Amino acid sequence: METTKGCYIGELRADQTVTLLAAIKQKDLRTKQSGEPYVSFVLCDKTGEIDAVKWDMTEAETAGVGEVWKFRGQIGTYKNKLQLKIERLRQATDEEIDRADFVSCSAYSPDEMLASLREIIGKVKDESIRSLLNLLIAENEPQLLAAPAAQKIHHCFAAGLLEQMLSMARVAERLCEHYGRLNRDLMIAGVVLHDFGKLEELEMDLHISYTVPGQMVGHIGLGLVILERYATKVGMDSWTKSMLQHLIVSHHGTYEFGALKLPMTPEAIALHYIDEMDARLEQTFRIIDSTPDEEEFTPWVSTLGRVLYRGRRP
Amino acid sequence: METTKGCYIGELRADQTVTLLAAIKQKDLRTKQSGEPYVSFVLCDKTGEIDAVKWDMTEAETAGVGEVWKFRGQIGTYKNKLQLKIERLRQATDEEIDRADFVSCSAYSPDEMLASLREIIGKVKDESIRSLLNLLIAENEPQLLAAPAAQKIHHCFAAGLLEQMLSMARVAERLCEHYGRLNRDLMIAGVVLHDFGKLEELEMDLHISYTVPGQMVGHIGLGLVILERYATKVGMDSWTKSMLQHLIVSHHGTYEFGALKLPMTPEAIALHYIDEMDARLEQTFRIIDSTPDEEEFTPWVSTLGRVLYRGRRP
Amino acid sequence: METTKGCYIGELRADQTVTLLAAIKQKDLRTKQSGEPYVSFVLCDKTGEIDAVKWDMTEAETAGVGEVWKFRGQIGTYKNKLQLKIERLRQATDEEIDRADFVSCSAYSPDEMLASLREIIGKVKDESIRSLLNLLIAENEPQLLAAPAAQKIHHCFAAGLLEQMLSMARVAERLCEHYGRLNRDLMIAGVVLHDFGKLEELEMDLHISYTVPGQMVGHIGLGLVILERYATKVGMDSWTKSMLQHLIVSHHGTYEFGALKLPMTPEAIALHYIDEMDARLEQTFRIIDSTPDEEEFTPWVSTLGRVLYRGRRP
């Protein structure tokens, strides 16, 4: 019996005849020189994307961006890239669709990551901080298991936010061992709270986009509001709350990158560097991995303002 | 019968013998070449400040910065400035002190300003916005009647925040008449809310200083938290709240000046300019007024990066 | 009888056969795969633009960019946009062309706007300023009735400069009522003079472009030179002239945006903000209006460095 998904886009090769479910990322009506219309698509699943073309309008008219359809056709090449010449298509039914097929996800198990994070939180000594973090995680578990950490630049996949939190928490623990004067409770709280507003800033369906509050208020402002809500619930004293608020508003490090305050405590300073370093390294390794082996340098990375060296890794 | 305050520092002239209450702004122990210690003071009341000196330590030892004392002595001059040679001093009793004597205040009646602001708020059509603004004002009335708008640069006196709010509200009303598409409700809400966090950012005793949350979170972050509290109380819908949050986080206009978001609605854009213009004009007129008539230009204003033209006002 | 213009581009719908006059904005020679050449056009009138194609060279060879021609053909669609398939074309005669059909214009009557501006100038008390402004307007009336305020960003249409002058003059009047210390004469003079150099900086035919002096000197420098000419004519004293020169050279507010001096008088400060705010609001409303109703945000506005919120306007 044929499985529902058919096959994954990342595995397609030229000259195959295939049947598969794919999400429609883009759809353009075009006209042939003969004057007849045809449809050009970009299709995607969690393994990648492919151009597709339907040389007549039959069945294609009602296909909408963001929907999952079932396609049948031949894989050819156009401009050095694979292209699906669609012969038949129809919208997929809800039962046929497994959302997990269409969303790229962290390489680690979200459940295990959450368990590890909980364990780290469990060692927080300050009772009100520990309660707040535990409650925060408990009440936002489903979102946390799914949310990305950014739209495009780093950890931009399901559970990316959780993956970055956990990685940063582990780095914070190591640094607290080395720099004995750093307060571990504040460091762990900072790691969990600093980007928590992203749960309300970004939404992820078949791709990651900004919510209206995300666009107009941003994750730092939303994070402050979330903290306020939970600080009230656990009865946190105002001094501790100020310290946590400071970690949220200062973690971007400089005003031009969106910090409301420059980091003014050792913990805020360390949090800023851990955040930057972890995001930058995740991004760097991902870009290096997606550059062909034979290239010495990656393509220009506009968010970094440079190319990266990808060659012979020692 | 002599009044308690005695006389005001702004009215002192050389060669007087005076008795007055004054706040101690600064106190330094110094040593004469003879090796004996003496005390140098800066004294102030709401009309200005004066240097003072006590040539021996008698009675001066326990005087603390921030306290109000009663001084008796002669006015001389030193380095072209008036100087009080203190003969006797003692701490003032609570009954002798009228705090209003030591704090400079808006030239307008705080009560009348508040009444005018209430009237303007009364015309807000959106019920949840009007309720929120009214409640905000009702529950923070005493603070609002006293708070300054800034530590140093503009409206840095008691009720300065209220004075700027009212001035901006009046400008906003005039602009709404001219630019008919601006939403008056949002404009008025923006005027009242954008700097409301300053109530928790600054504190004013004998001079204006930052609170710990003010230093570490800032009035934009504190304003978001205050809005959250009142939005919950009046049951404001989340779309309207987002619009108001946006006015708070964007009113500084650019990231490097502390905006979390650039203004993205016509009202946020207009609010930013009204805020800037009102603060800049208040500052400009105040600096011009404090420059001697015979000067063509004011001294260098470092917060503006320029001198101002003070000469012949046409 | 058929009117000369035929129909407006903004009203075209697919599957019509049309005859219309249109200006040629762009013309490209292309080659079909068969090796035969064809011509691709962008046509425009004041209501918008449309792609057009002529599948052979007949009659199309001599068509030049900037000319108005008469086109006959069918409206189809290509890449989701309307496209005119040209069947016949010929150059329009001078009698057929009404230039007003091809240039977008202020929504307000230029004559009425000029009358309103004259009325406002009439209330200027300083005689030499009033004479200078009146003379300036009298001797540049035709240009003023036609000139745009900018090439691309705001008020980029015929009489746009006048529209912005009048809008700013009205705002200036309202602010002078509120800020009683602002000198109304200088404010009105600043409003009229600050961008007057644009009459020599920009030229508008079928589209707006920079003149050679506009590119190489700019409207601030050209404005100074114009002021010099008129100040001599009306015998203005040098102090008043300096005040007016200052309004021109400082109105961009900061050096990096082209100010020669930072605003140093209350009037120069107010003028800068009025100018900024009016331009920004005109631009904002125009971009919002040109964004489809169903979109929550406008496309990226590169001159503002942000998207604008277009959604549910309250």
Place this chain on the structure above:
Amino acid sequence: METTKGCYIGELRADQTVTLLAAIKQKDLRTKQSGEPYVSFVLCDKTGEIDAVKWDMTEAETAGVGEVWKFRGQIGTYKNKLQLKIERLRQATDEEIDRADFVSCSAYSPDEMLASLREIIGKVKDESIRSLLNLLIAENEPQLLAAPAAQKIHHCFAAGLLEQMLSMARVAERLCEHYGRLNRDLMIAGVVLHDFGKLEELEMDLHISYTVPGQMVGHIGLGLVILERYATKVGMDSWTKSMLQHLIVSHHGTYEFGALKLPMTPEAIALHYIDEMDARLEQTFRIIDSTPDEEEFTPWVSTLGRVLYRGRRP
């Protein structure tokens, strides 16, 4: 017979008794610990400045800053610097004062420099440019023989403007020989015109200060207005005038340093670099010369953001 000036400040040594004319640069009233007032002065002539003190008020009361007085007293030292203990003083009469004693001047003869500049201008081929430059120089000769090029940073002495013009004209001639495509006429015109507005921007009495138009319009704006006046007088065509205007408005090179336009012609580009280089080298050599021989580095030069190497000049 004693000369009028007496001696120069630059030649004073400790333990002399001297009588000299000096200009009063600063005057402060101070009070001794005994309560009696005394006067502290800074005196100057073209060779330097010296602190002075008059231990009682006799004769000193009416001395005003900017006046030249005759002083008699003893040279001592205070805080490692020479100090004149004034015994007697009286205001100098007009006949006693030779202004040249109080103003530092170019090391070159102003008359000879002007003659050289005229010769260079004489070789300009374009008749209207040559006429304009000649007329400009003829009608502003006295000012040009006296004006400094800047208030503080470079060529800040009488005839400094002329000295820099001539130096730049000679460099321009050499570069025109090397870069054969540079237009010599435009280069010479640019050299003469680019800073001509400084004649109206700065005024020099006993020290250099800004005029009101200088502060509020600046030498670029004033230069445009001067050019306009002379271009009318010599009937220059508008294209040539635009080229000259461009040289004036672009010579600062970048917007943040006050250029209205970036240099867009080879001549404007070269003019910018010649101007920068000449000013920087004059400043550098002057600072190096005023640093003691035994120092390897000069003190911090805040206008350059660095120290300069002064050591062993090879």
Place this chain on the structure above:
Amino acid sequence: METTKGCYIGELRADQTVTLLAAIKQKDLRTKQSGEPYVSFVLCDKTGEIDAVKWDMTEAETAGVGEVWKFRGQIGTYKNKLQLKIERLRQATDEEIDRADFVSCSAYSPDEMLASLREIIGKVKDESIRSLLNLLIAENEPQLLAAPAAQKIHHCFAAGLLEQMLSMARVAERLCEHYGRLNRDLMIAGVVLHDFGKLEELEMDLHISYTVPGQMVGHIGLGLVILERYATKVGMDSWTKSMLQHLIVSHHGTYEFGALKLPMTPEAIALHYIDEMDARLEQTFRIIDSTPDEEEFTPWVSTLGRVLYRGRRP
């Protein structure tokens, strides 16, 4: 007998049938609407580039970017540009290829330029500097005769580095005559050394690219290392070496443009301006020359952030 190269791309005209050797700059596989593949090329030689198309895959499959092939076909036009319709093609043999045909080169003879530079170096008085420069040139002669000065912006052609060195050396000599205090030895050394690292930073085959050390260390760092090597060879004293190192590390003038130190000696200051001016003028004249005569302005030059005036050169 047919010459090897055939003809140059810069001389091609429409409707010719041609046979020529050309280097392959770009190669793309495309698919016709019929589904059949074809190949699109960009071909180049030192005189320019041309698009080319081969409508089937015969013979084209193995053609690689960077190789020189022999092409035969017809010149047509496509999108207003010439296009070669390839009929036959085969790889060129080594004997057929004259590399000089494919690389654009300085307009001056490299050998003569080198001789001139040697003569200038010969006049350096300091023996260790003269030895170092002579040795440097002697041991790097072949590279110097070929190397470009930059990848894209200025002097981007074979012997471009040498051309800029010589031009700068001549300007330096003229300036040393004018500014008599500049040390000629240091100036000439700075001219030769400041960009010497480019020999290891860039490599030039059929186009100019960065080497791995060029990308990761840059010509300033590489230049320091080269200087170290030669300073050891000629036994230069450490003080002189420091002066030369300073010229290398400071010649970019400001930190944001890659200087390690701001120029701190008169020679370093002059070197910076000579370098900037020479590069900017070469770029300017080259862009002006490549703009059609009828255009008043050049296209936007992104590396300069402006258009250039190309019109009527006086």
Place this chain on the structure above:
Amino acid sequence: METTKGCYIGELRADQTVTLLAAIKQKDLRTKQSGEPYVSFVLCDKTGEIDAVKWDMTEAETAGVGEVWKFRGQIGTYKNKLQLKIERLRQATDEEIDRADFVSCSAYSPDEMLASLREIIGKVKDESIRSLLNLLIAENEPQLLAAPAAQKIHHCFAAGLLEQMLSMARVAERLCEHYGRLNRDLMIAGVVLHDFGKLEELEMDLHISYTVPGQMVGHIGLGLVILERYATKVGMDSWTKSMLQHLIVSHHGTYEFGALKLPMTPEAIALHYIDEMDARLEQTFRIIDSTPDEEEFTPWVSTLGRVLYRGRRP
């Protein structure tokens, strides 16, 4: 028997009579109102500094800045600070001086730190890197045991460079455990090499100052030259050398902070953050420790552009 040093400045209290060796940091000649000269000193040892005064010139005349003298006198107070009233003084003999008394030093044993660093280097797997690091340390051991890491901002004490190297090496080891893809050999090499040029950039006698090469070339340039020397000695291949050079030239992270290249490898990125974070935390803790306990915030830290929170550390 009295020890040579006498007592330490950090332990002095008012009203003591003391005899001690101290270094002269500053010396000023002043004049009493009576006209008689006296001498004002700033004295220091490794525990701090103190003002001192000698009311006549006896014995004080020849005392020079940078020398160690023996002082006897009384501790009083002046302007709230301790002051030594010198009764007798004479220059100390070489035998009396223990340089270690006058230079502040790392809190850790330099020898133990060096041993720890050697152990970490011993685990480097790449033979040429390990040899180079070992040789570098072996041949620069005395300097390394003494050198500071910076003149003012962080680790500005003897062995400060070594302290920072070791701290960074330990952080690097922990991060290599967490980020498994980071190459440990390159990380350790980067930690040791990135600031090695500081051995030649700074010199430390009684205070830290820049050498001439330090001022004019800087530690990045000097570090490249040192690496070149040692790479030649151990015969390192050019690829590995490029990787190490990149770590040196990129570790400042951005051009404006003196990087020649932006970090382009994961190791260079991590090195930059480790360096920044370690320096910032050392500085932060040191400033916090030197702020009085009762202060909530530290004074303004100009190198950080902020105050730090010093209050209640949780």
